[in-house]
Amino acid sequence: MLKFIIPNESHKSQWEEIIAEWDDTRKRPRILFQPSFEEFINRIGQLSQWDDKEKQVAKSSVFLLIDETVEKILGCLWLRHHIDFPIDREYGGHIGYGIRPSERGKWYATEMLRLGLDIMRSIGITQVHISCHADNIASENVILTNGWMIFGESMDKNQKKLRQYLINTLC
Numbered sequence: 001m002l003k004f005i006i007p008n009e010s011h012k013s014q015w016e017e018i019i020a021e022w023d024d025t026r027k028r029p030r031i032l033f034q035p036s037f038e039e040f041i042n043r044i045g046q047l048s049q050w051d052d053k054e055k056q057v058a059k060s061s062v063f064l065l066i067d068e069t070v071e072k073i074l075g076c077l078w079l080r081h082h083i084d085f086p087i088d089r090e091y092g093g094h095i096g097y098g099i100r101p102s103e104r105g106k107w108y109a110t111e112m113l114r115l116g117l118d119i120m121r122s123i124g125i126t127q128v129h130i131s132c133h134a135d136n137i138a139s140e141n142v143i144l145t146n147g148w149m150i151f152g153e154s155m156d157k158n159q160k161k162l163r164q165y166l167i168n169t170l171c
Contacts, residue, residue, distance in 0.1 A: 001067070001068045001069060002065060002066070002067060002068070002074070002108070002111055002112075002115070003065075003066055003068055004063035004064070004065060004066075004077065004115060004119075005063065005064050005066050006044075006062075006063060006064075007040070007041060007044060007062065007063075007064050008041070009041065011037075011064060011073060012037045014072070014073045015037050015040065015073070016037060018032070018073060018076075018100045019032065021100050021101050021102060022098075022100065022101060032076060032098070044060075044062040047059065047060040047061075047062065048060065048061060048062075051082075053085075057085070058080040058081060058082050058083065058084065058085060058088055059080070059081040059082070060078055060079060060080045060081060061078075061079045061081070061119070062076065062077070062078050062079075063076070063077045063079075063116075063119075064076055064077075065077060065099075065108065065111075065112045065115075073100070074099055074100060074103045074108050074112075075097065075098055075099035075100060075103070075108060075109065075112055076097065076098055077095070077096075077097045077112055077113075077115075077116050078095065078096040078097065079094060079095055079116055079119060079120060080092070080093075080094050080095070080096075081123065081125070082094075082125075083129055089129070090154060091131060091154075091156055091157075091162060092131060093128070093129035093130040093131045093164065093165075094120060094125065094128045094129050094130065095113065095116055095120075095128065095130045097109060097112055097113060097116065099112070104138070105138075109138075109139070109142040110142050110145050110146060113130075113142055113143070113146050114146055117146065117167065117169055120169050121169035121170070125169060126168060126169050126170050127166060127167075127168055127169070128166070128167050128168075128169055129164060129165070129166055130143060130148065130164075130165050130167075131162045131163060131164045131165065132162070132163060132165075133156070133160055133161065133162055133163075134153070134160075134161035134162065134163050135160075135161075140163065143165050144165075146167065147167055148165035148166065148167045149165060149166055149167070150163055150164070150165055151164055151165065151166045152164040
C-alpha cells in the first residue's frame with residue numbers, strides 16, 4: 001500500500017540512497033538539492049511555515065511516497081500552496097515530484113500525483129498548475145493520465161521548452 005509520510009530523522013539512510021541513485025539531476029525534484037539530510041529536514045520545516053518573499057519561495061508541503069509493505073521510500077512530492085511568485089508560475093507550478101530511478105515505470109508517479117491532487121483539494125486549491133519539459137515524455141504521460149489539460153508553453157532559463165498544464169480539483 002502506498003502512502004505519504006512527512007520526512008523525519010528516521011528516513012536519513014533511505015534519503016542518502018535516493019540521492020546517490022538520482023544521477024540525472026534534471027529529473028530530481030528541486031527540494032532534494034540540499035547538501036545534507038539535516039539541511040533537507042530543516043528546509044522542508046521552513047517551507048511549511050512561511051513564504052519567503054525576498055527569495056520568492058512559496059509556503060510548501062513536502063512528502064515522501066512510501067510503500068508500506070516493504071517500508072521503502074519511492075519518491076518525493078513537493079506541493080506549493082500558491083504560485084504567486086513568477087518563478088513558480090512560469091516554470092514550476094503547484095507541484096514538483098519525482099520517483100527514484102530504480103522504481104520508475106511502475107505507475108508510482110501517476111498514483112503520487114493523484115494523491116497530491118487530493119491534498120491540494122483538501123487545502124482549498126481548486127485550480128492546480130504543473131509543468132514539465134516537452135521532452136520528458138514519461139512525466140507528460142503521468143500528467144495527462146491524471147486528467148490535466150495543456151494550457152501553454154514557454155521556455156525555461158536554459159531555453160528548453162516547457163509545457164504548462166492545468167487541472168480543476170473540484171471535478
